[in-house]
Amino acid sequence: MKKNLTSPAAKAGHESVRRHNLSLVLRTVRDEGEVTRARVASLVGLTRAAVSSLVEELLALDCLSESGKTSSGSAGRPGTVLKLSRTGPAGLGVEINIDYVSVCAVDLTGTDRVRVTEHTDHRDVPPAEVLAHAARLTNRVIASTREQELRVVAVELALPGLVSGGVVRQAPNLGWSRVAAEGIFGQALSTLRPAGRALAVGSDNEANLAALAELWFGGLGGIRTFLYLTGEIGVGGALVVNGEMLRGAHGFAGEIGHVVVDPQGPLCRCGAHGCLEQYAGRAALLRAAGIDPDTGVRGIAELEQRAAAGEERAVTALREAGDRLGVVLAGAVNLFDPEAVVLGGIYRNLMPWLEGAADAQLTARVVSGRWHENGSRLRASSVSGDAARGAAARVVHEVLENPAAYALR
Secondary structure, three states, X not given: OOOOOOOHHHHHHHHHHHHHXXXXXXXXXXXXXOEEHHHHHHHHOOOHHHHHHHHHHHHHOOOEEEEEEEOOOXXXXXXXXXXXXXXEEEEEEEEEOOOEEEEEEEEOOOOEEEEEEEEOOOOXXXXXXXXXXXXXXXXXXXXXXXXXXXXXXXXXXXXXXXXXXXXXXXXXXXXXXXXXXXXXXHXXXXXXXXXXXXXXXXXXXXXXXXXXXXXXXXXXXXXXXXXXXXEOOOEEEEEEEOOEEOOOOOOOOOOHHHOEOOOXXXXXOOOOEOEOHHHHOHHHHHHHOOOOHHHHHHHHHHHHHHHHOOOHHHHHHHHHHHHHHHHHHHHHHHHHOOOEEEEEEOHHHHHHHHHHHHHHHHHHHOOOOOOOOOOOOEEEOOOXXXXXHHHHHHHHHHHXXXXXXXXXX
């Protein structure tokens, strides 16, 4: 029996190959920065005609731009230079934390194009109210992206707590339990944009997304396996293995802030006693240094100033927090064996006073005895490693994987 070449299966196969090749060409241009069609063809192993067809489609989708002329060094016409478009599809990340909302729009090059942050205390505020506030801020940023000829194709929420299936299962410091964050936020945003198309909304734990930002934009070089800690009111963590997030059976891996340091210690909002964040979280640090814990970000700046001036109470508070961090991190290193441990959030600027005690515990407790074998493995995060940017960049990575679907959405 003669095979029907126009069958759904055959069509799906052709479309799948086309989708793969579009992504391959787009990611090759991303990796090269600026490149000719001929060079792309040589790198991806496709014919020049096939690459030219794919490039034309990506130009039409506003994923690529083309400009100038460059000599290939061989006979024939000079080629035009391809690079990722600075207009067209963009990703948008929304970090909702305990005392601020930060919204970041990123273009296909991974560059921040718009960022807005507002500080407001969300503790004991109804979740719908917090998410509606975030949606209003997001709508403002979307308007700003349009002025730059960018088109937001999806939104990713970065949330502090256990996040699974679009639901915040538990966020102790916010007081949230089983909050359908994606749905509530998406509805609030759609209400603000009655004439606009509905945007896909995703979500993840904020530490996971900050770790991805560090992986994609930070100063890790070739490091692809690391433990990331972020200090805010709580202490979050993420595990990256060979460039992929380690999520665990239920998606909740990395909750290092709730590793118990002392079972007889102070009660944590999670219900346990003596969790790490009761010793190394923002409120605990400020309280130990004699600074009002409700001063938040201003309090951390004051703590840094006092420590820099050598004030004994501030230096002692940070040293003791570093000691507790080191104990917990050593256990994680023994279990996980990362190439590096990266401290972000408030810890980044406080590293000069945390590092010594933490590193001493790691040196003493990492059983392999190889903690310092390849240089310092305990490092501060880069300024690029924040959750809002990581959330926006995740959308961009999805565009790079399937440009036609996202560009036309």
